[in-house]
Amino acid sequence: MAAREATPVAVRRQDYRPPAFLVDRVALEFDLEPAATEVKATLAFRRNPAAAPQDRRAPLVLDGEQQEIVRVELGGRALSSAEAIVTGAGLTIPDAPDAGTLVVRSRSAPRRNVALEGCTSRPACSARSARPRASGASRTSPTGRTCSPSTR
Numbered sequence: 001m002a003a004r005e006a007t008p009v010a011v012r013r014q015d016y017r018p019p020a021f022l023v024d025r026v027a028l029e030f031d032l033e034p035a036a037t038e039v040k041a042t043l044a045f046r047r048n049p050a051a052a053p054q055d056r057r058a059p060l061v062l063d064g065e066q067q068e069i070v071r072v073e074l075g076g077r078a079l080s081s082a083e084a085i086v087t088g089a090g091l092t093i094p095d096a097p098d099a100g101t102l103v104v105r106s107r108s109a110p111r112r113n114v115a116l117e118g119c120t121s122r123p124a125c126s127a128r129s130a131r132p133r134a135s136g137a138s139r140t141s142p143t144g145r146t147c148s149p150s151t152r
Helices: none
Strands: 021-031 037-047 060-063 068-074 090-093 099-108
Antiparallel strands (some): 060 090
8 A cells, every 4th residue: 555645635523424334342463573564453343333324335444554455354254356455545345244353464664654654663763662651751762772752
């Protein structure tokens, strides 16, 4: 998937509609490498009973940029490229069931991530060093350098 290129579009509250799907559970597994990080995302999803009538049969759409989708499984079965459509903005499952478990395996390159979104690789603050800390706290990277809030 390519990086975002378009100017962001404003969404007004009056234009908001409840999402077509709800995600009840997410499990993420990371194999962090600066050149090629692999992520396995497992999502338990279901159709939203509060969705607008026109969205009750909508496809399942997941946003995601700057990543290569390696494999998509639904209910333990690998999906074809027609069943799991990958674009520069994300992943679409056109005929998603009302509920299920989706597993998406993807690969990204933190070293090439210039948007500083998701997994990034910077000399002092690599994705490997990211640990939850109190707001404004410093942290030490694997190289021994300190990442202060001003350098993140």
